[in-house]
Amino acid sequence: xxxxxxxxxxxxxxxxxxxxxxxxxxxxxxxxxxxxxxxxxxxxxxxxxxxxxxxxxxxxxxxxxxxxxxxxxxxxxxxxxxxxxxxxxxxxxxxxxxxxxxxxxxxxxxxxxxxxxxxxxxxxxxxxxxxxxxxxxxxxxxxxxxxxxxxxxxxxxxxxxxxxxxxxxxxxxxxxxxxxxxxxxxxxxxxxxxxxxxxxxxxxxxxxxxxxxxxxxxxxxxxxxxxxxxxxxxxxxxxxxxxxxxxxxxxxxxxxxxxxxxxxxxxxxxxxxxxxxxxxxxxxxxxxxxxxxxxxxxxxxxxx
Amino acid sequence: xxxxxxxxxxxxxxxxxxxxxxxxxxxxxxxxxxxxxxxxxxxxxxxxxxxxxxxxxxxxxxxxxxxxxxxxxxxxxxxxxxxxxxxxxxxxxxxxxxxxxxxxxxxxxxxxxxxxxxxxxxxxxxxxxxxxxxxxxxxxxxxxxxxxxxxxxxxxxxxxxxxxxxxxxxxxxxxxxxxxxxxxxxxxxxxxxxxxxxxxxxxxxxxxxxxxxxxxxxxxxxxxxxxxxxxxxxxxxxxxxxxxxxxxx
Numbered sequence: 001x002x003x004x005x006x007x008x009x010x011x012x013x014x015x016x017x018x019x020x021x022x023x024x025x026x027x028x029x030x031x032x033x034x035x036x037x038x039x040x041x042x043x044x045x046x047x048x049x050x051x052x053x054x055x056x057x058x059x060x061x062x063x064x065x066x067x068x069x070x071x072x073x074x075x076x077x078x079x080x081x082x083x084x085x086x087x088x089x090x091x092x093x094x095x096x097x098x099x100x101x102x103x104x105x106x107x108x109x110x111x112x113x114x115x116x117x118x119x120x121x122x123x124x125x126x127x128x129x130x131x132x133x134x135x136x137x138x139x140x141x142x143x144x145x146x147x148x149x150x151x152x153x154x155x156x157x158x159x160x161x162x163x164x165x166x167x168x169x170x171x172x173x174x175x176x177x178x179x180x181x182x183x184x185x186x187x188x189x190x191x192x193x194x195x196x197x198x199x200x201x202x203x204x205x206x207x208x209x210x211x212x213x214x215x216x217x218x219x220x221x222x223x224x225x226x227x228x229x230x231x232x233x234x235x236x237x238x239x240x241x242x243x244x245x246x247x248x249x250x251x252x253x254x255x256x257x258x259x260x261x262x263x264x265x266x267x268x269x270x271x272x273x274x275x276x277x278x279x280x281x282x283x284x285x286x287x288x289x290x291x292x293x294x295x296x297x298x299x300x301x302x303x304x
Numbered sequence: 305x306x307x308x309x310x311x312x313x314x315x316x317x318x319x320x321x322x323x324x325x326x327x328x329x330x331x332x333x334x335x336x337x338x339x340x341x342x343x344x345x346x347x348x349x350x351x352x353x354x355x356x357x358x359x360x361x362x363x364x365x366x367x368x369x370x371x372x373x374x375x376x377x378x379x380x381x382x383x384x385x386x387x388x389x390x391x392x393x394x395x396x397x398x399x400x401x402x403x404x405x406x407x408x409x410x411x412x413x414x415x416x417x418x419x420x421x422x423x424x425x426x427x428x429x430x431x432x433x434x435x436x437x438x439x440x441x442x443x444x445x446x447x448x449x450x451x452x453x454x455x456x457x458x459x460x461x462x463x464x465x466x467x468x469x470x471x472x473x474x475x476x477x478x479x480x481x482x483x484x485x486x487x488x489x490x491x492x493x494x495x496x497x498x499x500x501x502x503x504x505x506x507x508x509x510x511x512x513x514x515x516x517x518x519x520x521x522x523x524x525x526x527x528x529x530x531x532x533x534x535x536x537x538x539x540x541x542x543x544x545x546x547x548x549x550x551x552x553x
Binding site: 059218269 | 305307345349350351352377393514515516517518519520521522523524525526527528529534535536541
């Protein structure tokens with residue numbers, strides 16, 4: 001019997017598979033397709049201090065082997081999420097991770113503090129990498145000093161372990177990872193989307209109303225693997241890997257690169273059952289490649 | 305809504321770039337309501353395509369969809385041969401609601417927004433409600449389903465370039481159609497904006513389209529501002545049909 005269990009700061013995962021933030025809402029829709037208790041964990045859609053409407057439409061566009069999105073962190077605000085959404089997710093037998101975002105250091109701190117009120121979440125994912133909001137977000141994720149500052153501030157106020165979600169839109173991902181590790185991050189999530197654009201030949205203008213969007217899907221998988229592989233060599237905190245995962249072999253590749261668990265994003269849109277199907281397929285894939293435990297595969301791509 | 309494996313029965317181009325595809329699936333044929341859509345996976349493409357249901361035949365176990373060959377995905381879908389199995393989520397969304405005591409309904413459709421109105425018109429006919437339809441196309445070569453609409457009621461055909469029927473916009477003929485109770489409209493956003501303004505005294509329902517991510521309500525890609533506490537509705541999940549008074553176009 002293959003052991004899929006993974007222990008991470010604040011999280012005991014019965015398997016290393018979780019849906020990625022922003023791609024799964026608050027679980028209600030995909031919960032109609034299958035029992036979410038099968039999942040390793042759920043990462044909720046980003047929470048901000050106040051409700052946010054997000055960007056004008058169109059907000060998504062298909063690209064070669066992927067998609068662009070510019071949703072703009074639409075959410076009902078942290079208090080509403082705690083009141084209406086967290087209890088629903090807490091009814092499943094899975095750890096719940098809250099993704100927090102903000103336009104200022106103060107907003108991150110406020111949102112992080114708000115989640116102290118509930119014991120129904122097990123960790124925070126600090127979103128300093130959303131490319132689709134005008135104020136805040138991405139500048140925290142592209143400057144190591146600011147990333148460290150916001151990580152430190154959130155760690156100081158939060159009762160929960162903090163995973164920092166890194167942006168790939170930087171020239172030195174290792175510097176970013178080291179900065180947030182030194183600032184006290186308990187783990188890393190990587191990678192978020194890459195900034196991209198597509199132009200509509202019909203009206204000759206950028207297709208997305210926001211002009212640019214975050215590129216996700218299979219197209220970004222090699223970038224995610226490379227960045228996780230590099231970062232793994234320089235930090236000792238665990239990594240939740242994500243970026244274009246579509247099947248159990250992709251999961252194994254992320255584990256070998258150094259991820260301890262993974263999140264599935266865009267693939268949910270193609271196949272609403274994808275997380276459950278990958279969980280079912282994972283033992284066979286691990287066995288095929290000579291592993292009896294998920295934890296044996298983590299970082300094995302680095303030799304030894 | 306379920307994940308469906310639907311078998312292609314036939315594929316036919318019925319007007320310029322307009323493809324009619326008949327799919328076999330008993331459950332979908334028996335349960336789909338007018339206004340609902342299928343979220344169709346096209347091989348090699350990341351995002352599914354939302355395509356409204358134009359007709360159902362519970363006896364044959366078939367669902368008819370019409371789509372326009374616009375981009376690579378719909379062009380590829382159009383090449384599917386009979387007996388191909390298509391992966392679809394559906395029936396998705398909420399369909400049209402109507403008052404069964406209504407005497408006459410007006411359908412106002414534009415281009416590829418017309419198919420769901422045909423499904424609705426048939427249903428209204430079955431309920432004993434009279435149907436009038438105003439159908440707008442860009443030009444004569446894009447006109448489809450004229451005869452089918454005439455089978456269920458009176459129909460006015462309008463083309464933008466005047467190559468067939470009345471020349472102009474659907475709103476140009478609304479003063480000719482006489483009395484009706486409620487209206488139902490689907491088409492490009494500028495058309496819906498014009499129709500809802502023109503018919504603001506009437507109760508109306510509109511079906512909206514938007515680029516979708518998940519198609520089930522999880523990703524928030526296809527929202528429309530609305531007069532609700534949250535300030536928005538999700539087109540895929542709360543719609544695609546809305547009361548004209550509840551959304552802000």
